[in-house]
Amino acid sequence: MPALAEWRMPELPEVETTRRGIAPHLVGRRVEKLIVRQRNLRWPIPLALQRGLPGQRVDAVERRAKYLLVHTTAGSALLHLGMSGSLRVLPSLVPAGPHDHVDWQLDSGKILRYTDPRRFGSQLWQPPGTLHPLLADLGPEPLADDFDGDYLWHASRGRAVAVKIFLMDQKIVVGVGNIYAAEALFAAGIRPTRAAGSVSRARYARLADEIKRILVHAITRGGTTLRDFISPDGAPGYFEQELFVYGRKGEPCRVCATPIRAIVTGQRSTFYCPHCQR
Ligand SMILES: [Zn+2]
Secondary structure: OOOOHHHHHHHHHHHHHHHHHHHHHOOOEEEEEEEEEEEEEEOOOOOHHHOOOOOOEEEEEEEEEEEEEEEOOOEEEEEEOOOOEEEEEOOOOOOOOOOOOEEEEEOEEEEEEEEOOOOOEEEEEEOOOOOOOHOOOOOOOOOOOOOOHHHHHHHHOOOOOEEHHOOOOOOOOOOOOOOHHHHHHHHHHHOOOOHHHHHHHHHHHHHHHHHHHHHHHHHHHHOOOOOOOOOOOOOOOHHHHHOOOOOOOOOEEEOOOOEEEEEEEEEEEEEOOOOOOO
């Protein structure tokens, strides 16, 4: 089994699923107050957020990479789930547990509750008309039209870095985490250790298509790889048996029955089929 922390980390589909789950409960609602029980998340919750958000009405909930942006006229809350964070909309009377660090009290009588046992997530603030430094230098969204095989091919020319590490570089494309990179490379038949610059244009076209297909599938599934992640509606969404290579070291490839190999690249576990991926 991979390290538990890696297994549990929310990736783009979980964040998008969270966005879709919470947005209908937030948009048009006013945030009446913030209840901050623990402000020391990955970074301390800034006073600008604690002062800026109460009284504001939510205009939109957007996702950029693995960040959620809750927009108001006074500014935008920038939320990240880190390694183990989750956001749920609950009746305000639900008692807080030890890892329920922040509640947003809404004028609907409900709360947006942030739970994070490991506290690697964040709640930050972006003033209107500015771009938070964490959002600068990000590559395109994988589901956007400007992300395709030609883009990957051009960006990878002359690059000796392993194609899996290249794919996980947020400056190249955002939100293709370890699990989805492994699964997309398998689906495209590309060995993860291959130099990014040696992958042909045609194979990048296939890879870009597989990344989109796998992410869309995970999102429509209710999208989580987290064993204990509870989506905003309360249902775990992703099924371990749908993984082809990730976490399957030594198990037979679902296509050719060759044992799946596990290696470490860029300090992350990398899984592939030595027969299907070249
Ligand atoms: Zn195989």
